[in-house]
Amino acid sequence: MQGKRILLLMLGWLSLITGIIGIFLPLLPTTPLVLLAAWCFSKSSERFHTWLLGHKLFGPIIRDWQSSDGIPKRSRNRAIFFMWAGMAVSMFIVSRLWATIGLVTVGVAVSIYLLRMPIRTENTEHVEKPKNVEDKPH
Structure with missing residues (x-):
């Protein structure tokens, strides 16, 4: 289980960093990558997931997506x-x-x-x- 957690953490950070780069590169999507990072963090690290939900830029994107x-x-x-x-x-x-x-x-x-x-x-x-x-x- 520890290997899966580490893999999800790495994928979460890779997605988030790539999403941040996508803010500046128009053909690289930001929102789907941030949502993927949130999902990865929700499965691997409560600390990083909570941090991402509370982030002033990315938090609203995730909360809007999760909202009905x-x-x-x-x-x-x-x-x-x-x-x-x-x-x-x-x-x-x-x-x-x-x-x-x-x-x-x-x-x-x-x-x-x-x-x-x-x-x-x-x-x-x-x-x-x-x-x-x-x-x-x-």
Whole structure:
């Protein structure tokens, strides 16, 4: 069991670091990698999972995903816009029919998924932080 824990810790940190790099590189996705890191930490280290949930930048992403309240409409629309913009640039640069078909297929599937997600209304409160997460500056 210790080997599995170490493997999940390493995968969690690798995902988080790659996600942070994705903030600056437009074609590297940040949110899925942060969500993967949160899952890995939830299975391997309560300390790192709690830290990630309480992080001022990444915590809200994870709590929104775990919430049944849905995602903000603005976030959904921005995600769809930037995904298609990034794929359009990739299609232009690669200029291969098979790559274009693949990107369009993935883009349509992800767009349908995002459009089917519940939208959080303005009156819906955010999910509260876990009880063991303090509200102190990091």
